[in-house]
Amino acid sequence: MARAIYKNFMFKPTEAWYQLSEQKKTKIKNQLAQGLKKVGGKEIIMCFSGWESEQYLGWGVESFPSIEAVQKHHALLVDLDWFRYFESNSYLGTEVPKAGSK
Numbered sequence: 001m002a003r004a005i006y007k008n009f010m011f012k013p014t015e016a017w018y019q020l021s022e023q024k025k026t027k028i029k030n031q032l033a034q035g036l037k038k039v040g041g042k043e044i045i046m047c048f049s050g051w052e053s054e055q056y057l058g059w060g061v062e063s064f065p066s067i068e069a070v071q072k073h074h075a076l077l078v079d080l081d082w083f084r085y086f087e088s089n090s091y092l093g094t095e096v097p098k099a100g101s102k
Contacts, residue, residue, distance in 0.1 A: 002065065002066050003094045003095065004063045004064065004065060004094065004095065005063070005064045005065075005066065005067060005069075005070055005092055005093070005094060006044070006061060006062070006063050006064075006092070006093050006094070006095065007061065007062045007063075007064065007070065007090055007091070007092055008059070008060075008061050008090065008091045008093070009059060009060055009061075009062075009088050009089065009090035009091075010049075010055075010056035010058070010059040010088060010089045010090075011056060011057065011058055011059070011060075011086045011087065011088040011089075012055070012056050012057045012058075012086065012087050012088075013057065013085060013086055014084065014085055014086060014087060016084050016085050017085040017086060020085070028080060028082075028085070031080055032076075032077075032080065032082070035073060035076035035077075035080070036062065036073060038072075038076070039064065039069040039070075039072045039073045039076070040064065040065045040066075040069050041062050041063065041064045041065075041069060041070075041073055042062060042063050043060065043061075043062055044060070044061040044062060044063055045060060045061050046058065046059075046060040047059050047060065056089070070092065
């Protein structure tokens with residue numbers, strides 16, 4: 001059975017994001033949420049961290065059912081021009097079993 005894959009990411013908006021209307025930003029955010037759901041992904045948490053970091057304004061964690069789902073989600077991000085609007089850094093991993101569990 002495939003294990004869930006977790007994606008931890010840090011992000012900051014670019015000037016292109018700030019130039020968008022609120023309506024366009026909302027549309028992109030909705031498309032992003034729909035895309036995550038479409039591939040079977042889930043948002044675990046999204047945090048604002050601008051008060052502690054000048055490099056990234058936020059970070060989040062998502063889970064995916066497989067590496068193929070992660071790849072499909074990335075393709076959706078490309079289609080949305082997401083990387084024009086946000087600089088990001090991400091890490092993938094699988095859960096470490098707790099001591100004493102199988």
